[in-house]
Amino acid sequence: MAKSDSFFIRASCDIGNNNATEWNQTTIDLGAYVDALGKSVLRIHNIAVSLTDDAGASIDMVASKSAAAQFQVSTQSQTGLVLATNKGIVASGMINCYNSTAVVAVAALTSEAFDNLPQLWTNGYLIAVDQMYLSGQASTGFNEAATVSVVMECTVETMSQASAMALALSQQ
DSSP, X not given: OOBOOOEEEEXXXXXXXXXXXXXXXXXXXXXXXXXXXXXXXXXXXXXXXXXXXXXXXXXXXXXXXEEEEEEEEESSOOSSOOOTTSTTEEEEEEEEXXXXXXXXXXXXXXXXXXXXXXXXXXXXXXXXXXXXXXXXXXXXXXXXXXXXXXXXXXXXXXXOHHHHHHHHHHTO
């Protein structure tokens, strides 16, 4: 397979702070890189994720509350969380926080669980669809809306038209 130099695709999604009542999704357009009929596919080598407020800072939390935020990167549009076994999931994860103070503040305790990131895979993750989706939700323990941002290190590769189409169909 012919490879290009690596480049970065960036996306952000406001995932709110209204528990499961708010599922937000952003489309990541890959049309400039992926053309299954033209034998061009995208390989994601690495995904870096951050969960912040809308300015990139730590998210303020409600006094003496816990909070959670979940995100997913997928090849299919989702209407809510799905398991990592769903064929559309490329990466997913969550963060759980607790504000132990009696005032609005950033979390005193944080636990991250990025459970399906491609940097753990030797050969990356091939994508043959022209759109991916970044989505998620956050709980009301956050005092402000949460934003999930991803930076994906990618290359473009060629494969046979039959293989590229088969991969694209399996990811839809």
